[in-house]
Amino acid sequence: MKVLIKNGQIISPGEAIASFDNEQEIQEAYEKIEGTYIKGKELCASIVSKASVKENNIRLINLKGVYMPYEGDYIIGKIIDVNSPNWYFVDLNCPYEAGLHIREASNQYLDTERYGMTHYFNYGDVIFSKIQKVSDTLKIDLTMKENGLRKLEGGVLAYFNPSKFARILGKNDSMIDLIQEKTGTKIFVGMNGVAWISGKAIDIKKAKEAIETVDSQGHMEGLTKDIDDMLKKKVNKK
């Protein structure tokens, strides 16, 4: 393997990242590194990314991206349809609608003829849910049958680029813990680029600004410290 890029370099689509000698190696690298494609014997980037190279170990930090659903992802969705019998339809901030069957909405049996579909969820409700299954044709099934999965009441939604999800959580959740602690809010972060913030209005505004900053500056180093300083200033001003 021959690395063709430098550490910290910004890579635009179509740029070659590394060249390989045999096919197996290139296939392995393609599966490991996100936002790439194979062109002959070279591995090329397909998304604007920042390179992180450490002794032949390449990692691409995708700076932009579209959320594509995967099994087991924890997401925050909004109910957009309760009219179909036994199905809730959920908007996931991606091109595909997800379905939540009433059987997966709760552990208890519900007589829908008597109580109606709106007994659990109604239009516009926000849920913290998990993707149970994604079919080949990208039909998404959700589930609520797990500890911690629930309806999120009150609060405000903040949107960020899904490729920045890891950065918003931080190492061992350090970033999100910091924001929650400094602003006194409660935050849920979905892998689909949606965050739910609850607390006092002024605190929500601060937390939202912090998340927006992480989203736009996510590729810079020493970000946790910057956010710490930023939130300290805001608190002092008050």
Next chain:
Amino acid sequence: MSYKKSGRFDKRKPDETRPMEMSIGVLPNCQGSSRVKVGDTIVIAGVYGPKKARPKHEEEKDRLLIKCYYDLVSFSVTDRARPGPSRRSTELGLVIKNALERSIFVEKYPRSMIEIFMEIVQADAGSRCAAIIAASLALADAGIEMRGLMPAVACGKIDDLICVDLTKAEEDVHEGGGATDIPIAYLPSHDEITLLQLDGKISKEDLIEAIKMGTVACKKIHNQMKETIAGKYEKGEMKK
């Protein structure tokens, strides 16, 4: 009068393009956007999506649906352009879509669609090429998986001089052989020409030479496009 001897109106070399300015992320309300200035031609492009395909009957089960809208702003040309779609803009939208389609991994986003809007704010020839550059940058800014960035340039012939990036004044030359305009879009990462149109008269040998000159110019534009993207992130993106 021979243009080979007298040179071009703005004293450019035959293989020299007009000065270009590019920037990305200029519109906060869409997923990706860009502004491209080629000489006096200015284009603003915005990309929405991928989102649910609408109308539903146009949805493709196995690939991404691309919709391109090319539009001249009323004050972009010397005579006021009538607002709204026209025959010309519909055709150019289709031509640009076909060119861009090759650079996008359409099979990765089944059942969805993207919309690309290109507004020509000021037109001075080569607007479709500028629109392709702007659209390609906006797509990269939107985070859609692409084979590569796609530069485009109009090569051509003014009387007897083969050159690239013709201005409006050069396109309007009628002396001698007149002017020939050949817009090309080129995908440098795969060495492919994705758009080739011809307006005028040209011999086979001259056409091949013009296309070669055009691809060289495209490679230069490609470098500038890469620098534009890198430049935005290296300094740290400014907060809106």
